[in-house]
Amino acid sequence: xxxLLVEASALAFHPYVLMYVMLGVLxxxxxxxxxGLSGDMAIALLLPFVFFLEPAMAMxxxxxxxxxxxxxxxxxxxxxxxxxxxxAAATSIDGYQAKLNGKPSKALHTALYSSVIGDTTxxxxxxxxxxxxxxxxxxxxxxxxxxLYAFSLILIAALSQGMVAKGLAVAAIGxxxxxxxxxxxTGATRLTFGMPGLxxxxxxxxxxxxxxxxxxxxxxxxxLWRRKVDKLMDDVAEQASLLQGYDISKDKxxxxxxxxxxxxxxxxxxxxxxxxxxxxxxxxxxxxxxYGLAQRFSRKPEDFGKGSLEGIASAESGNSATCxxxxxxxxxxxxxxxxxxxxxxxxxxxxxMTPGPSLLTDNTEIIxxxxxTLIFANLVNLVLGKFLLxxxxxxxxxxxxxMIPGVFxxxxxxxxxxxxxxxxxxxxxxxxxxxxxxxxxxxxxxxxVLGFIIGPxxxxxxxxxxxxxxxxxxxxxxxxxxxxxxxxxxxLILLFTFALRAKK
Amino acid sequence: MTFKLSTTAxxxxxxxxxxxAGAALASxxxxxxxxxxxxVMPYGAGGxxxxxxxxxxxxxxxxxxxxxxxxxxxxxxxxxxLQFVADAAPNGHTILMADYSATITQTxxxxxxWEVEDWVPIVHLTDWKPTVYVKADHDIQSIEDWIELxxxxxxxxxxxxxxxxSLVHLPLVLLEQETGIQNxxxxxxxxxxxxxxxxxxxxxxxxxxxxSIVSNVNxxxxxxxxxxxxxxxxxxxxxxxxxxxxxxxxxxxxxxxxTFSSVPESIQQELxxxxxxxxxxxxxxxxxxxxxxxxxxxxxxxxxxxxxxxxTQRVRDVLAAINQD
Numbered sequence: 012x013x014x015l016l017v018e019a020s021a022l023a024f025h026p027y028v029l030m031y032v033m034l035g036v037l038x039x040x041x042x043x044x045x046x047g048l049s050g051d052m053a054i055a056l057l058l059p060f061v062f063f064l065e066p067a068m069a070m071x072x073x074x075x076x077x078x079x080x081x082x083x084x085x086x087x088x089x090x091x092x093x094x095x096x097x098x099a100a101a102t103s104i105d106g107y108q109a110k111l112n113g114k115p116s117k118a119l120h121t122a123l124y125s126s127v128i129g130d131t132t133x134x135x136x137x138x139x140x141x142x143x144x145x146x147x148x149x150x151x152x153x154x155x156x157x158x159l160y161a162f163s164l165i166l167i168a169a170l171s172q173g174m175v176a177k178g179l180a181v182a183a184i185g186x187x188x189x190x191x192x193x194x195x196x197t198g199a200t201r202l203t204f205g206m207p208g209l210x211x212x213x214x215x216x217x218x219x220x221x222x223x224x225x226x227x228x229x230x231x232x233x234x235l236w237r238r239k240v241d242k243l244m245d246d247v248a249e250q251a252s253l254l255q256g257y258d259i260s261k262d263k264x265x266x267x268x269x270x271x272x273x274x275x276x277x278x279x280x281x282x283x284x285x286x287x288x289x290x291x292x293x294x295x296x297x298x299x300x301x302y303g304l305a306q307r308f309s310r311k312p313e314d315f316g317k318g319s320l321e322g323i324a325s326a327e328s329g330n331s332a333t334c335x336x337x338x339x340x341x342x343x344x345x346x347x348x349x350x351x352x353x354x355x356x357x358x359x360x361x362x363x364m365t366p367g368p369s370l371l372t373d374n375t376e377i378i379x380x381x382x383x384t385l386i387f388a389n390l391v392n393l394v395l396g397k398f399l400l401x402x403x404x405x406x407x408x409x410x411x412x413x414m415i416p417g418v419f420x421x422x423x424x425x426x427x428x429x430x431x432x433x434x435x436x437x438x439x440x441x442x443x444x445x446x447x448x449x450x451x452x453x454x455x456x457x458x459x460v461l462g463f464i465i466g467p468x469x470x471x472x473x474x475x476x477x478x479x480x481x482x483x484x485x486x487x488x489x490x491x492x493x494x495x496x497x498x499x500x501x502x503l504i505l506l507f508t509f510a511l512r513a514k515k
Numbered sequence: 516m517t518f519k520l521s522t523t524a525x526x527x528x529x530x531x532x533x534x535x536a537g538a539a540l541a542s543x544x545x546x547x548x549x550x551x552x553x554x555v556m557p558y559g560a561g562g563x564x565x566x567x568x569x570x571x572x573x574x575x576x577x578x579x580x581x582x583x584x585x586x587x588x589x590x591x592x593x594x595x596x597l598q599f600v601a602d603a604a605p606n607g608h609t610i611l612m613a614d615y616s617a618t619i620t621q622t623x624x625x626x627x628x629w630e631v632e633d634w635v636p637i638v639h640l641t642d643w644k645p646t647v648y649v650k651a652d653h654d655i656q657s658i659e660d661w662i663e664l665x666x667x668x669x670x671x672x673x674x675x676x677x678x679x680x681s682l683v684h685l686p687l688v689l690l691e692q693e694t695g696i697q698n699x700x701x702x703x704x705x706x707x708x709x710x711x712x713x714x715x716x717x718x719x720x721x722x723x724x725x726x727s728i729v730s731n732v733n734x735x736x737x738x739x740x741x742x743x744x745x746x747x748x749x750x751x752x753x754x755x756x757x758x759x760x761x762x763x764x765x766x767x768x769x770x771x772x773x774t775f776s777s778v779p780e781s782i783q784q785e786l787x788x789x790x791x792x793x794x795x796x797x798x799x800x801x802x803x804x805x806x807x808x809x810x811x812x813x814x815x816x817x818x819x820x821x822x823x824x825x826x827t828q829r830v831r832d833v834l835a836a837i838n839q840d
Contacts, residue, residue, distance in 0.1 A: 207626070
């Protein structure tokens with residue numbers, strides 16, 4: 012093993028490879044921070060270059076983009092309340108609140124550190140226990156997945172403290188929206204009202220950006236308008252100052268605060284790594300579950316939703332911890348468990364390597380070099396992130412009057428660019444209207460997004476399980492893993508009810 | 516998975532589309548100009564179609580006289596991609612690459628603004644061979660085992676396939692019509708999910724294309740029991756065809772490059788030739804072997820159009836038979 016590592020280091024720590032990693036991370040962070048664009052897109056765009064680069068360099072670039080993108084999404088989430096990538100949706104709940112409290116730098120730093128810790132954990136798991144974890148991942152069939160989704164929905168609905176009913180209602184709306192399009196089993200179109208543009212369903216990006224960004228734009232815009240109408244005399248100096256008197260030196264993350272968030276980060280790392288290894292589960296699910304569980308085990312659960320650093324840490328860590336483990340099904344069985352894994356799988360094929368069990372044995376040197384690159388890229392992410400954050404923090408505090416048009420345009424262009432689809436832009440606007448309505452009626456937004464994300468998976472796994480069981484509902488408890496999730500969900504509900512009673 | 520145009524590329528192509536009148540002049544209406552050619556796929560990036568398209572893009576560009584880009588448009592179940600090609604200027608610069616589910620099955624089962632005949636195949640790239648496989652330690656290890664078990668206990672075996680009526684589902688329907696056996700059909704999100712379910716022991720049988728499972732077969736994790744093709748697959752030479760086993764069911768899926776019918780025939784001919792030239796090069800052949808893309812026997816217009824007509828008829832027959840049940 013040791014001499015292999017030495018050989019692999021020669022490959023991985025070549026100056027060009029390091030350069031490509033840095034380039035990749037920079038690209039990834041930047042693109043991830045732009046709503047609608049994501050690391051996946053950059054990876055897909057740069058796939059042709061894989062033909063021309065040497066494998067180690069190509070891997071370095073793609074890995075850098077991937078990791079940079081995972082963190083980059085949180086930048087927009089914290090700064091503008093718009094998740095830059097779907098995985099950052101959970102980060103935006105507390106992240107944006109933190110920025111509204113005037114602490115974007117603390118938030119961004121928390122996100123960075125937890126992202127890197129979660130990511131590194133996942134990479135280490137990939138390197139050392141990929142095969143056993145893959146075997147566990149395989150035991151998840153439709154019955155187990157449905158139990159997992161049911162558990163997460165209950166977890167997330169309970170997130171909205173004091174508003175559990177509203178949380179569940181909004182999650183249900185999310186699931187309903189996800190049902191527009193094709194029936195996953197028969198392929199028949201439903202809820203499309205005869206519009207062919209809807210036959211593919213609503214895309215995640217426009218819904219996400221619409222719910223968060225457009226509604227925020229409208230809300231902020233109306234606040235500005237009201238301020239103009241109400242206040243006849245404005246402080247000219249205040250208006251002229253781009254940053255509203257933001258003093259970044261007062262917004263540093265202290266060591267004590269960092270230590271306080273570690274528990275949440277570790278929870279995220281564990282949950283994210285596990286969920287990341289399950290094919291099809293997804294970054295958002297990992298992030299939300301981490302968030303929910305961290306709240307359960309936090310000493311200050313009431314801060315969640317108000318700018319809690321733990322909230323940011325758990326969400327970001329959960330999101331980033333899917334990075335290494337998403338490769339596990341690909342390496343173990345040749346099955347890509349996510350869009351990113353599929354892209355990497357295509358890259359492997361283009362480089363002449365076949366994803367699957369033989370990948371490690373046939374291409375040992377390159378794969379070990381890849382492992383080293385994964386770890387190294389985390390370091391680059393940390394350093395580059397730390398370097399860029401002061402600038403991003405300041406950007407975050409730009410006055411709404413200047414930021415709103417920018418975010419609005421970026422949202423529309425980013426949405427269109429995501430899938431070359433005009434339908435998506437309409438969905439964006441509709442989602443924005445929905446988001447505004449929900450906000451006006453004090454409904455939480457996050458459960459809607461989670462309902463939308465896991466709705467299709469939940470429906471499909473439920474119906475697949477029913478088909479497999481011949482229509483018998485009892486099939487849902489035929490698996491010990493599934494029973495485990497249901498028991499955990501029930502326990503959570505009990506815990507929560509008692510906790511609420513105890514507080515009263 | 517998805518090759519998505521960046522915002523810059525979107526702006527550039529928007530500019531190009533508005534200048535399409537000029538572009539039509541530049542290509543003097545009847546021959547391929549020097550503007551970039553876009554191969555549109557109605558699928559996400561990273562799949563077999565994507566890889567094949569990229570091999571074309573990398574090798575045919577110099578023969579066709581311009582850059583070739585691969586565009587993925589999986590929206591609206593792939594309809595957006597087809598709509599995009601149908602609406603594009605008829606100068607041969609926007610072409611479609613798809614299997615028959617998109618151009619034939621979808622057109623026949625849904626309300627589309629085009630007919631099957633509106634899609635003109637110009638290159639016959641390869642024929643995909645749907646393959647049935649099981650987990651290596653399953654009781655079923657051959658076609659005979661399957662038929663026997665299925666006849667003994669109807670509707671006891673769960674068969675996973677991607678997308679109802681897709682190229683990995685129709686052969687199953689045909690086999691069941693031929694033999695009268697009944698299996699439980701479980702739709703999945705695609706080859707990946709089918710494979711996970713097989714390996715995890717959640718379903719009994721699955722159907723996919725050979726390149727996806729070669730590595731699993733070679734490592735002894737799964738057994739491929741049969742191929743719905745006229746001849747055995749090159750990458751899985753030990754797997755018998757269903758015809759060899761005595762069941763006359765074969766339904767290969769041709770992968771074709773299409774132009775919309777509005778494109779003049781001379782341009783169709785030009786495109787067909789330059790793509791074929793590009794694929795005959797050594798580089799292309801090496802890439803194809805590396806990726807198991809099966810591009811060693813690329814055929815032109817006549818073959819493509821003949822197989823398209825044949826496949827259309829077969830799909831019509833299958834659909835009619837299904838609707839009668």
